[in-house]
Amino acid sequence: MLQGDPNQFAIVTFDPGGTIGWARLILDARAFSRPEHKVLRWLLSWDCGEFSGQEEAQLEQGVALIRATRLNGVFNRHTDVVGEDFELTQLIGGENLLSPVRINAVLNWECHKQGLKYVLQKRQMRKSVTPERLNLFGFKGKWRTSGKGKDAFAAMQHAVVWSRRIKKLSQSRPWKLSDGIASNAYWDCACEEIDSYGRGQCDMSHPRS
Ligand SMILES: [Zn+2]
Numbered sequence: 001m002l003q004g005d006p007n008q009f010a011i012v013t014f015d016p017g018g019t020i021g022w023a024r025l026i027l028d029a030r031a032f033s034r035p036e037h038k039v040l041r042w043l044l045s046w047d048c049g050e051f052s053g054q055e056e057a058q059l060e061q062g063v064a065l066i067r068a069t070r071l072n073g074v075f076n077r078h079t080d081v082v083g084e085d086f087e088l089t090q091l092i093g094g095e096n097l098l099s100p101v102r103i104n105a106v107l108n109w110e111c112h113k114q115g116l117k118y119v120l121q122k123r124q125m126r127k128s129v130t131p132e133r134l135n136l137f138g139f140k141g142k143w144r145t146s147g148k149g150k151d152a153f154a155a156m157q158h159a160v161v162w163s164r165r166i167k168k169l170s171q172s173r174p175w176k177l178s179d180g181i182a183s184n185a186y187w188d189c190a191c192e193e194i195d196s197y198g199r200g201q202c203d204m205s206h207p208r209s
Contacts, residue, residue: 006178008044010069010079011166013121013158016086016103018096020058021151023048023159024069029078031163032170033177033188034204039167040137046159048152055099062103063110070114078179081111082162084154085120119162126157134160174206 007029015021024047031042051058070079086100104120111118131143134156143153176185186192189204 006075008072008077010077011082011159011162012066012069012079013082013155013162014062014103014107015084015151015154015158016100016107017151018099019151020051020062020103021048021153021155022051022062022065023152023155024065025159025163026069026077027163029175029177029179030188032166032175034174035171039163043138046139048156048159050149050152055102059103059106062107066107066110066114066116070116079116080119080162080166081107081116082119082121082158083107084126084158085122087123121158121162125161126154129157129160172205174204 009027009029009031011023011025011027013023026044026046027039028042028044031037031039051061053061066079066081070076083104084100086098086104104118108118131145131153134141134143134153137160139156139160142149143156144150145153174188177188178185187202187204187206189206190201193201195201
């Protein structure tokens, strides 16, 4: 992987609860710079897991993951942090019932301090990403929907869903490459090339700026 490449985009997701599941995708921003680019073709790396220990210890690991992901050499990676939204769907949960609420609050505050947005995504949105589909996409693993591993799986589901949502948004508004830095951002097109009539040869629909 290129160190310090400003054109990297990271997605960090959390499935908060008694055990915090986490996942991280690191993508080349070209996944979103042209509508026809397939997201997974531009996947640089991925990993996922579950934190262990007391809630505070798990949160420390979560905060460390966000920081380590955002800082990439001398550049900051464009990083989206996503957590599963809390839904009061069950009334039996004991002292851990509200732990997702506490975890989301801490991660939200950490993101705020780092100038990142903590986005909440509904549980329902991840249901379409089955273990079979994850494997088909190239995320090879023994994905578990219950017991140990289910929280890492949930975080992976959220990561895939978020990447799709970002891709959808980029269809009508492709990303400028190097958008995470202040200068030298450019469209991934032939805009800059001028033909013999003095016209730009843009082959892509994007905002004129
Ligand atoms: Zn153009």
